[in-house]
Amino acid sequence: MKLQEYQSKLLFAQRGIPIPKGKVAATAQEARDIADELGGRVVIKSQVLVGGRGKAGGIKLAKSANEAEDLAAQILGMTIKGLPVRKVLVDEAADIKKEIYLGVTNDRAARKPVMICSSEGGVEIEEVARTDPGKIIREHIDPLMGLRDYQARNIALGIGLARDYWKQFGQIAGALYQTYVDTDATLAEINPLVITGDKRLVALDGKIVLDDNALYRHADLAEMRDLDEESPQETEARKYGLSYVKLDGEIGCMVNGAGLAMGTMDIVKFFGGNPANFLDIGGGAQADKVTAALRIILSDLKVRAVLINIFGGITRCDEVARGILSALKEVNTKVPMVVRLVGTNEEEGRRLLADANMITATSLADAAQKAVKAAKG
Amino acid sequence: MSILVNKDTRLVVQGITGREGMFHTQQMIAYGTKVVAGVTPGKGGEWAAGVPVFDTVKAAVDSTGANCTIQFVPARFAPDALYEAADAGIPLIVSITENMPVQDMMKVRNYLDRKGVRLVGPNCPGLLTPGEAKVGIIPGHVARPGHVGIVARSGTLTYEVIHALSLRGMGQSTCVGIGGDPVNGLNFIDVLEMFNGDPHTDKVVMIGEIGGTDEEKAAAYIADKMRKPVAAFIAGQTAPPGKRMGHAGAIIEGGSGLAADKIKALEAARVKVARHPEEIPDLLM
Numbered sequence: 001m002k003l004q005e006y007q008s009k010l011l012f013a014q015r016g017i018p019i020p021k022g023k024v025a026a027t028a029q030e031a032r033d034i035a036d037e038l039g040g041r042v043v044i045k046s047q048v049l050v051g052g053r054g055k056a057g058g059i060k061l062a063k064s065a066n067e068a069e070d071l072a073a074q075i076l077g078m079t080i081k082g083l084p085v086r087k088v089l090v091d092e093a094a095d096i097k098k099e100i101y102l103g104v105t106n107d108r109a110a111r112k113p114v115m116i117c118s119s120e121g122g123v124e125i126e127e128v129a130r131t132d133p134g135k136i137i138r139e140h141i142d143p144l145m146g147l148r149d150y151q152a153r154n155i156a157l158g159i160g161l162a163r164d165y166w167k168q169f170g171q172i173a174g175a176l177y178q179t180y181v182d183t184d185a186t187l188a189e190i191n192p193l194v195i196t197g198d199k200r201l202v203a204l205d206g207k208i209v210l211d212d213n214a215l216y217r218h219a220d221l222a223e224m225r226d227l228d229e230e231s232p233q234e235t236e237a238r239k240y241g242l243s244y245v246k247l248d249g250e251i252g253c254m255v256n257g258a259g260l261a262m263g264t265m266d267i268v269k270f271f272g273g274n275p276a277n278f279l280d281i282g283g284g285a286q287a288d289k290v291t292a293a294l295r296i297i298l299s300d301l302k303v304r305a306v307l308i309n310i311f312g313g314i315t316r317c318d319e320v321a322r323g324i325l326s327a328l329k330e331v332n333t334k335v336p337m338v339v340r341l342v343g344t345n346e347e348e349g350r351r352l353l354a355d356a357n358m359i360t361a362t363s364l365a366d367a368a369q370k371a372v373k374a375a376k377g
Numbered sequence: 378m379s380i381l382v383n384k385d386t387r388l389v390v391q392g393i394t395g396r397e398g399m400f401h402t403q404q405m406i407a408y409g410t411k412v413v414a415g416v417t418p419g420k421g422g423e424w425a426a427g428v429p430v431f432d433t434v435k436a437a438v439d440s441t442g443a444n445c446t447i448q449f450v451p452a453r454f455a456p457d458a459l460y461e462a463a464d465a466g467i468p469l470i471v472s473i474t475e476n477m478p479v480q481d482m483m484k485v486r487n488y489l490d491r492k493g494v495r496l497v498g499p500n501c502p503g504l505l506t507p508g509e510a511k512v513g514i515i516p517g518h519v520a521r522p523g524h525v526g527i528v529a530r531s532g533t534l535t536y537e538v539i540h541a542l543s544l545r546g547m548g549q550s551t552c553v554g555i556g557g558d559p560v561n562g563l564n565f566i567d568v569l570e571m572f573n574g575d576p577h578t579d580k581v582v583m584i585g586e587i588g589g590t591d592e593e594k595a596a597a598y599i600a601d602k603m604r605k606p607v608a609a610f611i612a613g614q615t616a617p618p619g620k621r622m623g624h625a626g627a628i629i630e631g632g633s634g635l636a637a638d639k640i641k642a643l644e645a646a647r648v649k650v651a652r653h654p655e656e657i658p659d660l661l662m
Contacts, residue, residue: 106479106480106483106559106560108479108559108560108589108626109589109590109591111482111483111486111487111560112483112487113480113483126631126632142487143480143483143484143487144484144487144488181480184478184480186479211478211479211480212621212625213452213476213477213478213479213625214478214479214480214481216452216453217453243621243622243623245616245617245620245621245622247615247617255533256533257531257532257533257534257623258531258557258586258622258623258624258627259529259530259531259532259533259534259535259557259584259586259612259623259624259627260531260532260533260534260536260537260612261622261623262531262534262586262587262612262613262615262616262622262623262627263531263534263537263610263612263653263654265613265615265616266612266613266614266615266653267653267654268615269614269615270652270653274615275615278616278620278622278623280623283475283514283532284397311533311536311537311540312516313502313514313515313516313532313533313536314397314514342540343516343519343536344516363655364537364653364654364655365653365655368653
């Protein structure tokens with residue numbers, strides 16, 4: 001789950017990272033009032049969870065409160081990469097002398113957090129990695145020890161930061177790592193971290209991505225979720241503990257297990273179809289979960305056929321069959337369904353579905369081919 | 378004829394009195410696994426599934442000589458269970474637990490490495506040496522004893538491949554589910570090395586998926602060191618970038634972790650890559 005810029009920067013500020021003075025606004029009038037209060041030039045920044053806001057015209061500089069109101073009205077009406085702008089951040093404009101990139105993320109290969117820094121801030125770090133990889137400094141952090149001061153100095157030296165700034169930089173690096181730990185982030189990033197005309201380091205932009213698996217211990221952060229980021233089906237699926245990702249195809253897939261769900265999508269494509277979604281009902285799913293899953297799949301009107309592939313281990317085929325029957329009562333659909341049940345209680349599952357007018361399959365290849373054929377009508 | 382677990386493995390079950398723990402303990406015993414102890418804090422002295430329950434892993438090890446543990450423990454208690462097992466001197470831990478925060482796992486993995494403890498998982502179906510021992514949740518009846526080693530990031534996809542192999546009369550030496558999390562214990566190379574040295578494994582099946590670069594590293598190992606034929610399947614060829622496909626580790630990030638790159642690396646290492654899971658047996662013929 002991603003946090004908005006203003007939320008990320010607030011979490012940084014709480015741990016001592018300097019950020020610009022500013023507030024978030026939902027209307028042009030509010031933006032005007034904030035600009036008035038701040039005085040001087042302000043930056044109006046759209047709060048949407050996509051990269052490239054600036055290029056899309058979602059970040060503008062205003063010289064007066066009047067202009068701030070006009071620009072905020074413009075930006076609040078925008079849609080950036082499919083996401084509506086509902087809020088803008090009004091920040092005092094900074095006097096920028098230099099831009100730095102500073103981030104902490106999980107290095108899955110090293111099994112450690114890594115702090116990444118570059119003297120080329122203000123552009124995406126992936127871009128710097130492609131064009132000028134020598135400009136990126138990486139420092140791995142022992143998760144049992146945390147970031148040490150000497151490591152922050154290694155980084156400062158690595159990017160050629162003047163000694164005058166080392167103390168400020170060390171405090172910011174330490175606070176950034178602390179934010180990453182406190183929030184169970186998978187990414188905490190300041191881009192850019194700027195050096196101002198009066199020789200201060202300030203976090204102009206911030207981004208935090210949280211680990212969904214850790215949200216149980218961060219109720220306050222979980223509430224910050226932006227529902228615009230996901231499709232309504234994805235929100236509904238999350239409520240039932242289902243893993244669902246919407247895709248563009250015509251064959252709805254309901255599978256147990258993430259790997260098998262991906263494998264099922266792949267085999268649908270292999271036989272000439274296109275998967276409409278990824279859906280993992282999880283291990284040991286009961287009938288109510290299966291009902292919700294089928295309802296969610298069928299709410300996608302592009303779906304022309306549904307492929308249900310269950311390899312019962314913990315999951316019992318008869319439970320799945322009961323879920324399918326109860327969903328069919330509820331949704332009353334004409335979309336053809338192909339079912340393959342293998343494993344725990346498969347006979348009972350098949351018997352339950354015998355009268356339900358479904359297409360049955362034995363192998364995965366057989367199921368996929370039948371689903372592709374059914375979708376073509 | 379196996380790696381990691383066999384008929385002599387003495388297993389302790391952490392979380393034995395929970396719903397999943399109890400069910401799978403019964404399944405493992407029915408399969409023939411030597412389950413010597415269970416651990417549930419606060420329930421020491423009781424019996425579960427005919428097995429004595431202890432309050433601590435240390436007490437279980439001291440009383441029964443257990444040398445392997447399997448954990449059916451919810452994510453919020455899992456780090457503690459892992460540290461406890463490592464400190465009790467257990468050399469092999471299998472963690473079934475799903476949804477563990479990555480930062481917890483990074484700490485655990487770094488701690489276990491220092492102790493020299495082997496971890497399988499988390500978020501995995503565990504280990505199965507057909508005909509000898511099952512330390513996990515893989516449905517035992519689909520497997521047959523034989524000489525194909527299987528290593529996989531996904532659970533149900535493993536069952537699918539075991540099923541396809543067994544239907545064609547190709548038995549398995551050991552099936553190893555290494556789990557779908559971004560930070561875990563044993564990786565592909567660790568397990569490939571073990572199969573390489575196991576006289577009872579003739580061929581190996583490797584089941585990977587999108588996310589990370591472990592499959593590419595495994596390909597380099599195979600090209601360099603592997604003396605046995607390997608067939609592979611990579612799940613997620615149709616997965617969109619930036620979206621997590623169920624497994625926390627299954628995500629294409631910044632152009633890295635693509636199925637196409639993994640398949641290319643494996644094919645360059647002369648691994649036969651299946652276009653779909655049921656094609657695997659053909660590639661081993």
